[in-house]
Amino acid sequence: MRKLLILALKDLKLIFRDPAALILMLLAPFLITLGMGLITGRFSGSATSGISNISVAIVNQDEGELGETLVAVFESEDLADLVEPTILLTPGDARQLVEADQASAAILIPQGFSASIIPDERSGTSGEVVLIDFIANPNAPTNAGVLRSILDAFLTQVEVGRIGAEVTLSQFAQTGKLTPELAARLGEALGAQLALQSAQAQPIQLEDTTSGAAVKFDLLMYFAPGMALMFLMFAVTYGGRSLLLENRTGTLPRMLQTPTAPAHILGGKVLGIFLTAVAQLTILIGGTSLLFRLDWGQPLGVVLLILAAAFAASGWGSFIATLFKTPAQVANFGSIVMLVFGLLGGSFFDLSLLPEWVSTLSKITPNAWGLQGFTTLAGGGTLSSIGEPLLALVLMGIILFGVASIWMRRRGLAGK
Amino acid sequence: MAPILEVRDLVKKYGDFTAVNGISFSIDEGEIFSLLGPNGAGKTTTISVISTLFTPTSGDASVCGFSVLKDPMAVKGCIGVVPQELALYEDLTALENLQFWGQMYGLSGKALSDRISEVLDQIDLKDKAKQRVKTYSGGMKRRVNIGIGLLHKPKLLFMDEPTVGIDPQSRRAILDSVKELNRQGMSILYTTHYMEEAQELSDRVGIIDHGELIALGTQEELTRQVGETDTLVLHIAENEDPQPLVDRLQTLEGVRRANVIDHEISIITQSAQELIAPAIRTAEAMGIKIFSMDIREPNLEAVFLHLTGRALRD
Numbered sequence: 181m182r183k184l185l186i187l188a189l190k191d192l193k194l195i196f197r198d199p200a201a202l203i204l205m206l207l208a209p210f211l212i213t214l215g216m217g218l219i220t221g222r223f224s225g226s227a228t229s230g231i232s233n234i235s236v237a238i239v240n241q242d243e244g245e246l247g248e249t250l251v252a253v254f255e256s257e258d259l260a261d262l263v264e265p266t267i268l269l270t271p272g273d274a275r276q277l278v279e280a281d282q283a284s285a286a287i288l289i290p291q292g293f294s295a296s297i298i299p300d301e302r303s304g305t306s307g308e309v310v311l312i313d314f315i316a317n318p319n320a321p322t323n324a325g326v327l328r329s330i331l332d333a334f335l336t337q338v339e340v341g342r343i344g345a346e347v348t349l350s351q352f353a354q355t356g357k358l359t360p361e362l363a364a365r366l367g368e369a370l371g372a373q374l375a376l377q378s379a380q381a382q383p384i385q386l387e388d389t390t391s392g393a394a395v396k397f398d399l400l401m402y403f404a405p406g407m408a409l410m411f412l413m414f415a416v417t418y419g420g421r422s423l424l425l426e427n428r429t430g431t432l433p434r435m436l437q438t439p440t441a442p443a444h445i446l447g448g449k450v451l452g453i454f455l456t457a458v459a460q461l462t463i464l465i466g467g468t469s470l471l472f473r474l475d476w477g478q479p480l481g482v483v484l485l486i487l488a489a490a491f492a493a494s495g496w497g498s499f500i501a502t503l504f505k506t507p508a509q510v511a512n513f514g515s516i517v518m519l520v521f522g523l524l525g526g527s528f529f530d531l532s533l534l535p536e537w538v539s540t541l542s543k544i545t546p547n548a549w550g551l552q553g554f555t556t557l558a559g560g561g562t563l564s565s566i567g568e569p570l571l572a573l574v575l576m577g578i579i580l581f582g583v584a585s586i587w588m589r590r591r592g593l594a595g596k
Numbered sequence: 597m598a599p600i601l602e603v604r605d606l607v608k609k610y611g612d613f614t615a616v617n618g619i620s621f622s623i624d625e626g627e628i629f630s631l632l633g634p635n636g637a638g639k640t641t642t643i644s645v646i647s648t649l650f651t652p653t654s655g656d657a658s659v660c661g662f663s664v665l666k667d668p669m670a671v672k673g674c675i676g677v678v679p680q681e682l683a684l685y686e687d688l689t690a691l692e693n694l695q696f697w698g699q700m701y702g703l704s705g706k707a708l709s710d711r712i713s714e715v716l717d718q719i720d721l722k723d724k725a726k727q728r729v730k731t732y733s734g735g736m737k738r739r740v741n742i743g744i745g746l747l748h749k750p751k752l753l754f755m756d757e758p759t760v761g762i763d764p765q766s767r768r769a770i771l772d773s774v775k776e777l778n779r780q781g782m783s784i785l786y787t788t789h790y791m792e793e794a795q796e797l798s799d800r801v802g803i804i805d806h807g808e809l810i811a812l813g814t815q816e817e818l819t820r821q822v823g824e825t826d827t828l829v830l831h832i833a834e835n836e837d838p839q840p841l842v843d844r845l846q847t848l849e850g851v852r853r854a855n856v857i858d859h860e861i862s863i864i865t866q867s868a869q870e871l872i873a874p875a876i877r878t879a880e881a882m883g884i885k886i887f888s889m890d891i892r893e894p895n896l897e898a899v900f901l902h903l904t905g906r907a908l909r910d
Binding site for chain 1: 648669675679696697700704744
């Protein structure tokens with residue numbers, strides 16, 4: 181048991197010394213959550229951010245709804261203390277304001293922006309691609325960065341809505357459930373609806389299953405665990421990859437030449453993946469609690485969910501490692517799994533927007549179960565209300581670890 | 597006294613490929629035994645089987661009296677392994693590497709810290725022990741690689757080509773440390789494809805080729821196999837094709853065998869002195885210029901050439 185822990189702690193130390201891994205494990209989910217936090221106005225009036233009244237010049241030359249929505253985001257009450265928008269008529273005026281150091285950035289919404297995303301009702305086609313121009317004031321990099329984050333988060337939301345509609349319809353069309361003509365007509369409506377719906381995302385109303393009363397739910401409380409769970413898959417595939425990497429670089433064979441049972445070596449590697457996953461989730465949850473003042477709910481429930489989600493995800497990490505021969509293959513496939521599980525598990529958008537079968541399929545991901553548990557707790561749920569996701573995650577982990585250990589032995593990763 | 601290592605009819609196959617084909621040898625306590633052979637001869641596979649990493653297809657080996665088949669954990673506790681590849685964690689410091697590997701060998705507490713201190717002295721890295729290994733030179737990494745194998749004071753140390761790819765100074769330091777370890781009583785199985793290393797270090801040498809042990813004995817015993825012969829070495833220009841000259845030299849009287857590597861032609865002959873003039877005449881007749889020549893006493897290189905018809909570096 182001591183050697184298991186020694187091995188696991190060594191792996192934990194190694195992953196926390198890898199700058200690239202740290203960026204993907206911790207910084208990326210933090211930054212995306214931060215962007216979401218900014219767009220949802222979580223920091224308005226907050227003394228913790230220390231940033232307020234960021235001046236931004238906006239020129240809206242778009243005739244459609246998306247341009248108006250973007251302006252409305254910057255003018256919203258939620259962002260009132262954070263940003264100070266000035267609406268101008270010409271790009272030249274906006275540039276002048278930035279050059280005169282009177283604005284941290286200028287946002288130029290070009291003509292045809294909405295039309296390039298939302299299909300035309302009559303023709304069914306989208307307009308030419310047009311890009312929003314963001315002019316940052318080099319003298320105010322932090323403020324410009326905050327404005328950029330708000331804009332990026334808005335555009336991500338629009339894109340997520342648009343892609344969601346496309347994917348759904350193309351899958352229906354491919355399975356013959358929709359004719360191409362009907363898909364095109366629905367595309368106009370659904371694309372426009374989802375893009376706008378995403379762009380105008382407001383705090384979600386969730387039904388509190390324990391009390392039956394409707395409680396107000398912070399959108400950030402959805403995205404923070406969503407991102408943490410998505411990037412958790414990176415950490416576990418990184419851990420799985422390290423098993424193959426150690427085999428290749430000779431440290432695994434060297435371990436097998438020490439008086440250590442092969443089962444203990446494999447156990448230690450797996451424990452390392454699990455501890456990494458627990459550490460990542462704990463840091464992300466702790467960090468978002470402190471920085472964004474998120475209330476994750478009942479502490480014991482949160483701890484149990486962290487352990488269960490890390491266990492299930494580690495099972496996936498170990499299982500994926502057994503499928504491939506080289507660390508690069510695991511890394512590539514791991515990235516795909518991370519994104520697919522993120523999409524499928526609801527890390528980007530509410531699964532209720534998608535067809536029933538997507539929701540059913542999402543049950544193979546730790547993301548979906550984890551998210552269900554975390555949002556339930558954040559909505560005031562108790563330990564008993566997260567019983568189902570806890571059980572599902574533990575079962576998932578047991579099955580995956582069982583299969584992975586059999587395959588590892590067959591592949592000779594525990595000696596030949 | 598029972599040998600510390602006894603290998604009996606060891607075979608290791610991978611599918612149809614036989615990597616080790618029925619080799620047998622033993623190492624006495626306090627002995628340095630070298631397995632000398634070209635790359636791919638089966639040296640690393642032999643060490644991998646004896647160190648319990650791979651299971652033999654047939655045959656057995658006993659280390660410190662324990663069978664690798666029946667009691668692999670006892671074998672592992674008795675041996676130290678210095679692999680050919682640098683099996684280290686480059687993002688950890690040398691100290692952290694030694695701590696980790698020491699713990700894997702079952703050391704802990706004061707015993708571990710004392711032993712790490714001794715090993716750091718031995719590998720001369722005490723001053724830089726807290727630097728990450730990735731900042732080290734190739735030679736320093738090799739020394740850490742060796743240090744790990746010494747942590748638990750093994751009775752038998754396997755060193756698999758420990759000087760590959762390092763500078764002459766580091767190589768010298770490693771060879772000296774091998775001799776010092778042996779002076780302290782450690783038995784060593786050393787594999788190499790450098791004839792000079794085997795000659796300098798070994799009490800006995802086993803010559804391995806294509807998975808078979810083709811010769812075994814002290815250096816004197818082995819060189820005696822080539823008989824009373826000399827090796828005449830001719831150096832020719834790099835732009836010359838040496839093969840036609842080698843073919844002609846083979847036909848000269850008194851030549852047992854001729855071989856070429858990198859424009860250096862080695863001729864095994866009964867009398868090198870008598871062959872100098874005919875060899876120069878032959879080269880001149882073919883329009884090939886000889887830059888220099890020297891005469892070498894029989895050595896392990898000559899033994900390998902004699903036994904296989906190939907040079908060690910082929």
